[in-house]
Amino acid sequence: MALLMSFLMSFVITLFNVGFVDNLISLWLKAWGFAFVVAFPTVTLVAPVVNKLTRLFVAQD
Template identity: 60%
Template sequence: MIPRKYENLLFPFLMALFMSCIMSFVITVMNAGFVNHLLTIWLRAWAGAFVVAFPTILIVGPMVRRLAAWLLTDEPKTLEASE
């Protein structure tokens, strides 16, 4: 297995892989429909999408984490009555 020290690279890699796969397929079908050679068209689109997605996630990911942390708040702790 892969050592945990590579988690900061593995997570963005897998996220980019799956998201670019799904999004490129959906967009390819929306634009071209179910045509002959759809697989070839989609794989080419997926390769291009992944090349952009992986570095984008590496760059934008930390900013998104900070933005999410800024937007979130802890729920106030309430005392619940004992029954």
């Protein structure tokens, strides 16, 4: 989840900030590396909390 989300979001944000420039891929890959380093631990820490909250609010049959 962290890999795909950081991949897509870093591309969209990089494109939004700099537009279609010659070194877009290079800028994007640098941003993606940083985004993944932040996203992976975040997902690892937040996912159990979200699962517990989901179980509280969603009725199970």
